[in-house]
Amino acid sequence: MFERVLISTDFSDGLHRLAHFVSSLALAGIKQIVFLHVVPLWEKGIIPQVDSEKVEQAQTQLTEAVGKSPTDIEVKIEVQSGKPVETILKVAKTYQSQLIVLGSQSRSLLTEKLVGSTMAELSRQSKIPLLVLRPQLISAYTSEELTLRCQHLFRSLLLPYNDTQAANHLVQQVKHLAQNQSGRFLQQCKLCWVLENTGRREVPRKILPQQASETLSQIKADLEGVNLQVETEVREGHSVSEILKAAAMADISAIAVSSGTIGKLQEWLISSFAAEVLRHSWYPVLFIP
Numbered sequence: 335m336f337e338r339v340l341i342s343t344d345f346s347d348g349l350h351r352l353a354h355f356v357s358s359l360a361l362a363g364i365k366q367i368v369f370l371h372v373v374p375l376w377e378k379g380i381i382p383q384v385d386s387e388k389v390e391q392a393q394t395q396l397t398e399a400v401g402k403s404p405t406d407i408e409v410k411i412e413v414q415s416g417k418p419v420e421t422i423l424k425v426a427k428t429y430q431s432q433l434i435v436l437g438s439q440s441r442s443l444l445t446e447k448l449v450g451s452t453m454a455e456l457s458r459q460s461k462i463p464l465l466v467l468r469p470q471l472i473s474a475y476t477s478e479e480l481t482l483r484c485q486h487l488f489r490s491l492l493l494p495y496n497d498t499q500a501a502n503h504l505v506q507q508v509k510h511l512a513q514n515q516s517g518r519f520l521q522q523c524k525l526c527w528v529l530e531n532t533g534r535r536e537v538p539r540k541i542l543p544q545q546a547s548e549t550l551s552q553i554k555a556d557l558e559g560v561n562l563q564v565e566t567e568v569r570e571g572h573s574v575s576e577i578l579k580a581a582a583m584a585d586i587s588a589i590a591v592s593s594g595t596i597g598k599l600q601e602w603l604i605s606s607f608a609a610e611v612l613r614h615s616w617y618p619v620l621f622i623p
Contacts, residue, residue: 335362335363335488335511335512335515335519335520336363336364336432336433336463336488336511337363337364337365337366337432337516338364338365338366338368338429338430338431338432338433339359339364339366339367339368339431339432339433339434339435340367340368340370340422340425340426340429340431340433340434340435341367341368341369341370341435341436342370342371342372342418342422342434342435342436343369343370343371343436343437344371344372344418344437345371345392345395346437346469347436347437347438347467347469347472348437348467348469348472348473349435349436349437349467349469349472350369350371350395350396350399351399351472351473351480352369352435352472352480352484353369353396353399353400354399354401354477355480355481355484356400356407356409357407358480358481358482358484358485359407359484359485359487360406360407361484361485362484362485362486362487362488362519363488363515363516363517363519364407364487365406365407365408366407366408366409366410366429367407367408367409367410368409368410368411368412368425368429368431369396369400369409369410369411369412370412370413370414370421370422370425371392371396371412371413371414372413372414372415372416372417372418372421372422373385373388373389373392373413373414373415374415375415375416384415385415389413389414389415392413393411393413396411396413397411410429412425418452419452419455419456419459422434422436422452422456423456423459423460426460426462431462432462432463433462433463433464433465434456434460434462434463434464434465435464435465435467436452436453436456436464436465436466436467437466437467437468437469437472438451438452438453438466438467438468438469438612453466453612454609454612457593457609457612457621457623460623461623462623463620463621463622463623464619464620464621465487465588465618465619465620465621466612466618466619466621467618468615468616468618470616471616471618486587487519487587487588488519488520488587488588488620489519489520489521489522489587490520490521490522490523490524490584490585490586490587491508491520491522491523491524491586491587491588491589491590491620492523492524492526492577492580492581492584492586492588492589492590492617493505493508493523493524493525493526493590494526494527494528494573494577494589494590494591494607494611495525495526495527495550495553496527496528496573497527497541497549500592500593500608501592503592503622504590504591504592504622505525505553505556505557507592507622508520508523508557508590508622509556509557509560512557512560512561512562513560518561520562521562521563522562522563522564522565522585523557523562523563523564523565523590524564524565524566524567524580524584524586525550525553525554525557525564525565525566525567526566526567526568526569526576526577526580527546527549527550527566527567527568527569528568528569528570528571528572528573528576528577529541529543529546529568529569529570530570530571530572530573531570531571531572543568543570546568547566547568550566550568551566553566554566565584567580573607574607574610574611574614577589577611578611578614578615578616578617581615581617586617587618588617588618588619588620589611589615589617589618589619589620590619590620590621590622591607591608591611591612591619591620591621591622592608592621592622592623593606593607593608593609593621608621
């Protein structure tokens with residue numbers, strides 16, 4: 335599904351563990367992996383300088399973890415100094431990466447505004463998809479569990495849907511990925527429409543459950559046309575909470591989301607659904623710009 339992948343790790347997110355599972359990642363259809371670690375510039379003096387000692391340590395750590403790579407997958411190691419987001423985007427462009435994998439702690443919108451977030455900034459600037467993994471999730475897996483996770487990285491996706499432009503874009507992108515994959519790496523998806531429950535009887539619903547079900551049935555038929563197994567579900571309640579509940583009960587690899595407001599003024603006033611899922615989901619999140 336994604337053949338050229340950039341894995342960015344700061345060594346506190348657990349993603350450097352993936353260097354031990356290159357063969358398993360190859361079974362997920364990946365043909366090139368770039369492991370990237372960005373070392374902040376040493377700013378103790380007047381002029382920022384490259385911290386050569388930390389660069390060398392990181393290079394050694396990643397090289398030893400990767401070991402001898404299998405012949406069916408190309409593995410590159412990049413250790414560079416600079417600003418994380420700027421460097422990640424530069425390296426992704428150099429290697430023509432189709433996906434950026436990064437770790438991110440869950441946090442509130444206020445915390446994100448105050449201290450910043452590499453994930454948040456990448457979601458605003460990146461033109462290629464992001465796969466966001468929680469450090470706690472990766473750290474908790476045993477080697478056997480992580481082997482299976484890497485093999486089935488994209489096998490089953492949960493697609494939140496509400497008939498908006500962003501939701502329709504997400505569906506079309508997933509359809510495109512399914513059509514163009516070289517094997518059956520993406521096999522299943524679940525469409526879930528959460529009807530917001532205001533709790534006020536005097537406010538009529540814009541969409542009735544039956545209408546939502548009929549729309550999802552049409553999309554299901556379209557996605558089944560590209561050899562995907564598709565389930566649909568209509569729920570009522572708070573959108574983010576219900577999607578996370580649906581994820582807990584479904585056999586999914588990741589929640590896929592898209593957004594047209596991340597990085598724009600309205601996102602700073604009212605956080606979008608996609609941004610909230612990115613901040614709070616314990617499940618892997620595939621963000622498609």
